[in-house]
Amino acid sequence: MSLAKKSTMKIQLFTILSLTLCSLCTLYANELTSTKDGNKPGTKSSNQNLDVSLIANKTKNSEMIALNSSEAKANIDSESFSIVVNSNNKIDSINKKQLRLIFLGRIRHWSESNKKLNVYYLEATSSAGKSFLKSIMRMTPDKFYLYWTKKVFSGSSAPPTEIKSSSKLLQHIADNEGGIAIVQSSSLKNLPEGCKVIKLE
Amino acid sequence: MKAIQKITTTVLFISFLTLCCEAIELHPKLKVNGYSSFEYEYMFDDKGKGDPNGSFDADLFDLVFNIFPTDRLRVAADLTWEHGSASEDGRGNVALEYAFGEYTVKDSVRVRAGKMFSNFGIYNEIHTAKPAFLTVKEPQSTNKNHKFGSGDGIRFYPRWTTGLAVLNDGMHGNNEYDWVLQLTNGEQSVTNPYEEDNNSLKALGGRFRYGFENGIKLGASFYHDSLEDTTTGYDKQLSYGLQLEYNPTALGFELEYVKGTVDNPSGTNPKLDRWAYTAMFFYTFKNKYTPYLRYEYLDPDKTIDNDTANLSIVGVNIKLDSSITWKVELDFFSSDKGNARFSGNDYTEFKSAFAIGF
Numbered sequence: 001m002s003l004a005k006k007s008t009m010k011i012q013l014f015t016i017l018s019l020t021l022c023s024l025c026t027l028y029a030n031e032l033t034s035t036k037d038g039n040k041p042g043t044k045s046s047n048q049n050l051d052v053s054l055i056a057n058k059t060k061n062s063e064m065i066a067l068n069s070s071e072a073k074a075n076i077d078s079e080s081f082s083i084v085v086n087s088n089n090k091i092d093s094i095n096k097k098q099l100r101l102i103f104l105g106r107i108r109h110w111s112e113s114n115k116k117l118n119v120y121y122l123e124a125t126s127s128a129g130k131s132f133l134k135s136i137m138r139m140t141p142d143k144f145y146l147y148w149t150k151k152v153f154s155g156s157s158a159p160p161t162e163i164k165s166s167s168k169l170l171q172h173i174a175d176n177e178g179g180i181a182i183v184q185s186s187s188l189k190n191l192p193e194g195c196k197v198i199k200l201e
Numbered sequence: 202m203k204a205i206q207k208i209t210t211t212v213l214f215i216s217f218l219t220l221c222c223e224a225i226e227l228h229p230k231l232k233v234n235g236y237s238s239f240e241y242e243y244m245f246d247d248k249g250k251g252d253p254n255g256s257f258d259a260d261l262f263d264l265v266f267n268i269f270p271t272d273r274l275r276v277a278a279d280l281t282w283e284h285g286s287a288s289e290d291g292r293g294n295v296a297l298e299y300a301f302g303e304y305t306v307k308d309s310v311r312v313r314a315g316k317m318f319s320n321f322g323i324y325n326e327i328h329t330a331k332p333a334f335l336t337v338k339e340p341q342s343t344n345k346n347h348k349f350g351s352g353d354g355i356r357f358y359p360r361w362t363t364g365l366a367v368l369n370d371g372m373h374g375n376n377e378y379d380w381v382l383q384l385t386n387g388e389q390s391v392t393n394p395y396e397e398d399n400n401s402l403k404a405l406g407g408r409f410r411y412g413f414e415n416g417i418k419l420g421a422s423f424y425h426d427s428l429e430d431t432t433t434g435y436d437k438q439l440s441y442g443l444q445l446e447y448n449p450t451a452l453g454f455e456l457e458y459v460k461g462t463v464d465n466p467s468g469t470n471p472k473l474d475r476w477a478y479t480a481m482f483f484y485t486f487k488n489k490y491t492p493y494l495r496y497e498y499l500d501p502d503k504t505i506d507n508d509t510a511n512l513s514i515v516g517v518n519i520k521l522d523s524s525i526t527w528k529v530e531l532d533f534f535s536s537d538k539g540n541a542r543f544s545g546n547d548y549t550e551f552k553s554a555f556a557i558g559f
């Protein structure tokens with residue numbers, strides 16, 4: 001087979017494969033947009049615009065944060081998350097932007113005490129983790145992992161620590177003055193000494 | 202040699218303990234992460250620069266350390282063992298990808314000193330971290346041009362560099378930005394550039410990135426160096442790059458453009474002028490499958506008509522679980538006859554890799 005013919009065949013093969021992939025992607029994208037809310041890729045979906053509201057918790061010194069949607073309210077026990085810091089920390093509240101910047105690694109120290117922030121969160125694929133990532137970080141767990149994979153392996157920053165157990169996570173906050181953690185609100189029933197819940201403004 | 206073996210054994214042992222023992226892993230002053238990649242490559246054609254035998258490759262195993270001696274100081278290091286390193290047999294490669302100290306002056310400003318990646322474009326800082334990108338290899342035209350037909354053997358910028366850096370990041374409304382400036386020894390082949398420069402003029406590099414709230418990220422990089430390389434005759438080097446990234450939802454694309462010049466006063470071509478670009482489209486569905494298409498192009502010398510090379514890749518990245526991905530792709534290499542590496546021998550290569558991040 002001549003070189004020219006061989007090259008032509010490869011170009012044809014590449015074109016066919018490319019077109020097939022593009023077609024599949026387009027079909028799947030159309031399927032998604034028709035079955036969901038009709039938003040085009042790249043625009044904000046209704047899920048991304050969910051407001052975060054504060055809902056009084058049954059526990060004494062805490063407030064629960066839940067997604068302000070009927071679906072979220074229906075599953076409030078499993079999906080709501082709270083923000084916990086060490087009880088020696090003087091802050092009582094934090095706003096959404098600050099919280100996002102902390103978990104993006106852009107805020108690295110507590111402004112009040114100058115102490116280094118040690119950031120923990122309940123595993124991203126847990127219901128509370130997903131709820132936090134969706135409402136505050138505007139990311140899926142996969143995008144959050146990828147964001148930190150790039151940052152860590154490029155030497156840019158150390159990652160927040162993911163912990164599977166709420167009790168272990170709370171113990172780390174109790175032991176660590178610079179700690180901040182996202183936990184499932186239901187785990188606050190057993191809030192250990194040395195931890196306190198702060199409000200999300 | 203014994204000392205190196207002892208240090209390696211100690212590091213691996215500590216890392217093993219760290220990975221196995223949550224208490225050490227979660228110590229606020231030490232974090233250990235890492236990644237590994239196992240690959241297979243097979244070239245279908247007889248001629249070409251691929252692997253006609255179909256070989257497995259224990260590509261790399263890296264450990265990444267972040268140590269915090271104080272609240273403001275971070276020491277970071279990436280140790281790599283490549284291609285099944287066996288120093289006794291002189292096989293593979295053991296290297297320090299980076300090792301630096303970083304002092305946080307305030308949250309938005311950090312100062313760094315040590316060996317580090319050149320902050321240029323999208324891929325240079327993550328080029329060994331296979332879990333951090335979709336394809337089996339990073340783009341060759343823009344990141345490995347010396348292996349893609351640049352006969353001069355000079356990259357657009359060095360992969361690693363030693364010196365000082367200032368880093369800044371912040372918010373502009375709801376948009377994010379960051380920039381970095383590096384003053385370093387630069388690159389040359391006369392001395393070890395991570396220890397001693399061969400000239401008094403330092404290299405200067407930098408990058409600015411701006412991310413819009415809607416997911417579009419733009420960036421620009423530059424690198425300026427005085428090579429004064431007595432071996433090759435190369436002198437001043439200047440490169441700049443532009444990048445565009447967009448991946449707010451399942452659909453995404455990347456575009457990177459690099460242009461560079463190298464002076465060679467004593468050579469037949471006193472000013473080497475070259476440029477390259479990479480474009481990639483991808484789409485993720487079911488949170489698991491990400492098919493991708495990438496096209497790369499390099500013109501290694503604008504004064505020569507028939508030396509270009511290009512690479513078209515079609516593949517899929519499959520996420521097997523949160524820490525392992527499987528990559529399968531076909532790479533179609535094509536070049537002009539004057540290309541220093543490929544010499545017009547077009548070929549197709551099958552590549553597959555398992556990439557693990559932890």
